[in-house]
Amino acid sequence: MAFDNLSDRLQMSLRRVTGKGRLTENDIEEMMREVRLSLLEADVNFKVVKSFTKEVKEQAMGERILKGLNPGQQVVKIVHEQLKKIMGDKAEPLTLNLMGVTSIMMVGLQGAGKTTTAGKLAMHLRKSNNLKPLLVALDIYRPAAIEQLKTIGEQLSIPVFELGILQKPQSIAKKALEYAKENGFNLIIADTAGRLHIDENMMNELVDIKEVLSPQEILLTLDAMTGQDAVNVASNFNETLNITGAILTKLDGDTRGGAALSLREITNIPIKFMGMGEKLDQLEVFHPERMASRILGMGDVLTLVDKVTENLDEDDMMGMMEKMMSGKFNYNDFIKQLRMIKKMGSLGGVMKMIPGMGKAMKGANVDDKQLVYVEAIIGSMTKKERKNTKLIAQSSSRRRRVASGSGRSVSEVNRLIQSLDQQKSMMKKMGSMDPSKMNSASAMKAMSGTPTKKKGKGKNKKRFRY
Amino acid sequence: MGFFNNLFSSKEKRKNAQKYKIGMSKTRNNVFGNLKTLLDSSSLIVDELFDELEEIFIMADIGVDTVVKFVDHLREKVRVDNITSTNDLKELIVEEMFKLYVKEDIVSSNLDIVDGRINIVLFVGVNGAGKTTTISKVAHEYIKKNKKVLMVAGDTFRAGAIEQLKIWSNRVGADFYAKAEGSDPSSVMFDAINYAKENSIDIILCDTAGRLQNKINLMKELEKINKVIGREIEGAPHETLLVVDATTGQNGLSQAKIFNEVTKITGIVLTKLDGTAKGGIVLAIKDELDIPIKYVGLGEKIDDLEHFDIEEYIYGMFLGIF
Structure with missing residues (x-):
């Protein structure tokens, strides 16, 4: 996925915060520094980052700080909300002229992917809106550009209107419109030549074409790999043409795609589609909410937070947390915890929502049935055994009895004992990481095992102003 | 410093720097306004200056790590060398940037083209970077030097790619070799090399399909192309040039890393530098991977390709201020 890198970075920076009881101004400052850096590395425009x-x-x-909510999670939520806000709150559909001919102009820099996207869009609208599209070749400059559009048209069985390279694009556009009306096409997609946003003559050509076509949509095609300049490009095209939307291409690459964030914030142009591959059906509707979650990679944490607060008694949860931290965690708590998780849905789904877990769980099979088995095993323990976890751990005859009582194998019982131990020691560690008892740097080290080799880099970055 | 001073203050360099800034004027004032004010208002170095410098480098898409490292280095240099005037700082920036770029080495922007053998140059890059246009410009350069150049249509995937290269080959007067759309690009290269042997070609310029570096199958295809070329002519390809669009942000580094793993990249072509983007990521590429920049593309015309010059590039970035 395209935003994996950005989400990794944010996850790293936010890991320091999640799991902490209280949030100091320093914590927030520290976290913002990481967010800034990771956004800059993701090519988000520098002003937007600020x-x-x-x-x-x-x-x-x-x-x-809300009761029962980890303050870190709360910050995550704020970050997420803000990302969403920048990218627009919901997907914006295309404006179509349902009574007559809808015309759409594709514009952008050279090599952004206009021609391919024109084909994709024609295919998409033919399918989703049952329109009869006509592709119009207005790129008379780049060698074989018309050839390219014609090949795409052939692949899709969509006719291409072209008049060679000797006529002006303005007049080709005019004739295309007439041709469309006469021949029952109700959608025109005009593929214009790639041009630099600062090339006045070429930009004026677009203004002329716009006048001829009076398009419902002027779509800026933007390479998702674009860096800081995305904002300049979008602003200039927008000033000249009043862009109605953007299409972000090549999002199937490994780019972090920060341009998506910048675009809307600075220019107010909504992103309407994204190109997800070279095949002509690889065009997807841009969904800001989903994209914000995707950028965070941990966006589903928000869903988790919501689910947790929806489904669980807050005091119950706090009691549980306290117990976990103190290391007095027993089988009764274990089963309570399992039931909480069960309430929230499938285990695999919940795991994926936990930051870092998604990665850790990759390949590991999470079987919901395991929950049932664990419940059965604990159910076969006596009340004493559930409370005092040592009893089971220290007696093999007890373990055998529990195994046969629950219908599971002894090794499964052993595994349960192990995982309880693991949880206990992990929780103990977390409990001892109370910010008042430890400084945050060593706490972080203890928790994530952050490699020390990064230290030098981090030191430098502290001086970095953003 | 004397040597560099002579080098940098040469009028020619500054004049040439003009071409790197075309179009920058529109955004220049926004970006450089603060720096210029700071430089003009005081002849002393204030801390804010470094912040402004950082901003400029970030806006130029130089990688964050490289920027932080470089600006830290500048601060240190200013302290150690006891530099106090902003005029000296300007020179220092150019000099240190130059050093950062060349390191201890000799960096040449010439291609490894040798008489008396078939020279092969392979062009690779992501979709839409400008490979085909660049090949035509390079062909033009060598045809002017009386070399016999063969352009090979290795992009058998994108609609119209073969046709595009063919039109260019006619315009520049190069030989042209292609097979049908959809052919295996390795077999195109194989046959093209045979064609070159029979027709006493000096230089083969190979186009390849644009590919995103995370597409494993496409990268394997490239690996195979590379292998086939090396099998047919020892030591080939003599140059493998990664074509990078100047608007590219930090992803450029990922491109360079991964392409370099698959087929050893010997140089970068930075295209579309005539826009407002500065393509600073290539400095990070040089810094981290030690891959030099060979060419910059400065327009759509056949002559709009220049050998890269780091000093001119830096002056271009700061033009109007220095």
Whole structure:
């Protein structure tokens, strides 16, 4: 997925915060530094990064910490909300002229993917809106551009209107419109030549074409790998043409795609589609909410937070947390915890929502049945055994009895004992990481085993102003 | 510093730097406004200057790591060398950037083209970077030098790619070799090399299909192309050039890394530098992977390709301020 890198970075930076009881101003500052850096490395425009982190910081500082919610998770939520806000709150559909001919103009820099996207869009609208599309070849400059569009048209069985390279694009557009009306086409997609946003003559050509076509949509095709310049490009095209939407291409690559974030924030142009591959059916509707979650990679944490707060008694949860931290965790708590998780849905699904877990769980099979088995095993223990976990751990005859009572094997019982031990020691560690008892750097080390080789880099970055 | 001073203050360099800034004027004022104010208002170095420099480098898409490292280095240099005037700082920036770029080495922007053998140059890159256009420009350069150049249509995938290269080969007067669309690109290369042997070709310029570096199958295909070329002519390809669009952000580094793993990259072609993007990521590529920049593309015309010059590039970045 395209945003994996950004999400990794944010996950790393937010891991310091999640799992902490209280959030100091320093914590927030530290976290914002990481967010800034990771956004910059993701090619989010530098101005957007500034305003973004400022906003998040203010909100994080001002907000009252809710009972039962980990303050870190709360910050995550703020980050997510803000990302969503920047990219627009919901997917914006195309404007179509249902009574007559809808015309769409594809514009953008050279090599952004206009021609391929024109084909994809024609195919998409033919399918989703049952329109009869006509592709129009207006790129008379690049050698074989018309050839390319014609080949795509052939592959899709969509006719291509072209008049060679000797006529002006404006007049080709005019004739295409007439041709469409006469021949029952109700959708025109005009593929214009790639051009630099600062090339005045070429930009004027687009203005002329716009006048001829009076398009419902002027779509800016933008390479998802674009860096800081995305904003300049989009602003210039927008100033000249009043862009109605953007299509982000090549999102099937490993780019972090920060341009998506910048685009809407600075230019207010909504992103309507994204190109997900070279095949002509690989065009997807852009979904800001989903994209925000995707950028975070941990966006589903929000869903988890919501689910947790929806389904669980807050005091119950706090009691559980306390017990876990103190190391007095027994089988009664274990089963309670299992039931909480069960309430929230399938185990695999829940696991995926936990930051870092998604990766850790890759390949590991999470079987919901295991929950049932564990319940059966614990159910076969006596009340004493459930409370005092040592009893089972120290007696093989007890383990055999529990195994036969639950219908599971002794090795399964052993595994349960092990996982309880693991949880206990992990929780103990987390409990001892109370910020008042330990400084955050060593706490982080203890928790994530952050490699020390990064230290030098981190030191430098602290000086970095963003 | 004397040597560099002579080098940098040469009028020619500054004049040439003009071409790197075409179009920058529109955004220049926004980006450089603060720096210029700071430089003009005081002849002393204030801390804010470094912040402004950082901003400029970030806006130029130089990687965050490289920027942080470089600006830290500048601060240190200013402290150790006891530099106090902003005029000296300007020179220092160019000099240090130059050093960062060349390291201790000799960096040549010439291609490894030798008389008396078939020279093969392979062009690779992501979709839409400008490979086909660049090949035509390079062909033009060598045809002017009386070399016999063969352009090979190795992009058998994208609609119209073969046709596009063919039109260019006619315009520049190069030989042209292609097979049908959808052919195995390795077999195209194989046959093209035979064609070259029979027709006493000096230089083969191989186009390849654009591919995103995370597409494993396409990268394997490239690996095979590379292998076939090496099997047919020892030591070939003599140059493998990664074509990078100047608007590319940090992903450029990932491109260079992964392409370099599959087929040893010997140089970068930075295209579309005539826009407002500065393509600073190539500096990070040089810094981290030690891959030099060979060419910059400065327009759509056949002559709009220049050998890269680091000093001109830096002056271009700061033009109007220095």
